[in-house]
Amino acid sequence: MATPLEEQLRRTPLFEQHAELGAKLVPFAGWEMPVLYEGIREEHTAVRTHAGMFDVSHMGEVEVEGPGALAFLQLLLSNDVSKIAVGGAQYSCICNESGGVVDDAFCYRLGTDRFLIVTNAANHEADLAWLGRWSRDHDVAVRDVADRYAMLAVQGPHARAVLSRALGIDLPDRFRVVARNVGRRPALICGTGYTGEDGVEMLIDPEVAIPIFEELRDAGVVPCGLGARDTLRLEVCYPLHGNELTPERNPIEADLGWCCKEATGFIGSSAIAAARAEDTAERLVPFTIEGAGIPRDGNPVLGAQGEHVGTVTSGTFAPSLGIGAGMAYVAAGLAEPGTEVEIDVRGKHRPARIASKPLYPR
């Protein structure tokens, strides 16, 4: 049997900057990405207290355009797409027929018949194939426009002030998107993020990515890696596809029922309506470790008698909380905040408590 060739890792337009800054680079979803520059905790704190920026150019973009775009996206996305005004943004799941989560994505309405969907890097190709397959029955064009953009997330309590001053542009409100020139090239600025802090995500021309990154760094915005991005999102309980969300789990058990509007008849809606009506066997919950220990993905969750009651999907040391914390799927009867459980961390049973969202309140 032939050994497959090692896959060539892709690099973002900012790769040289990361290397120059001494970032620790790791493979992530087929990309060579910075996991940290100086340290996860410093970068995490910079975003909670000031302003940090993340190169998230590995994320994919899909443009959906045509007279049938709205009807098509109502079928493909779990939320009610008709509620997005032009210039608006909305979070959705993309589900399969059995209600499992194929991907989660932000959808931006750029025009009456023109939308942009930002996909997870690991799912981009599969999303394109899935959208392409369903688009045949609709008067719509589905285009992969991932190469058109570099994506920079600028997040933190001072992110907007520093950014608008440095680039001389006004910024969209939360969950809005505006077209602006950045580096004299057309760009989209989105009032969204994945950190629990205020800020924006910018889709910019790859050719100006380096000067813009440098300009923001000179203005005091701290370069942050995917390590801090993960601890930040986990503290505010944003799910990560591949960890909390999978094609085998439906949005109801993932506590994403709020972004599923079954009345629109989207793909998977009948399975999700049934899950909502019956309640699910397991629920996704946040938890904190009481005392020492750091939970990690895959750790078993144990009940009062030491019986297996669930599994950790994401676990880390939470820098803003100063303790081990994470998210886990647990038996629905144990999902109530305050419930005491134990996490089996490599054989050591660590006392833990089910918490409410978010773990880190702003």
Added chain:
Amino acid sequence: MAEANYPDDLRYHDQHDWVRVEGDSATFGITWYAQDTLGEVVFFEPPEGGTALTKDQPYAEVESVKAVSDVIAPMSGEVTEVNDALSDSPEQINEDPYGAGWLVKVTLSHPEEAETLLSAAEYQKLLDR
């Protein structure tokens, strides 16, 4: 400690531990290279006092925000003291790996094992490979 540093008076294990041998007892820790690779240590899980350690076997864990790493015993012996200060300030392992960041003190059961360990120069040669 920002710059790589490997004191000449210590012995080194190829799994990135250092040993300060004093007669039949010794102090163990992890090297500058080990802490630099791991990143900021946020948790140290020590062995209990009295635990018997076997050379080349894991005896403790150090964790950074994203990763956990076993600490390998560079020599065999019994734990007589654990650096309790690390439970409140594990970052000492990064800041002062050969001083305040020491991990355990041990009564050696096979002091002759020291001969199998590396000198500072030999250890650095290993890192350069």
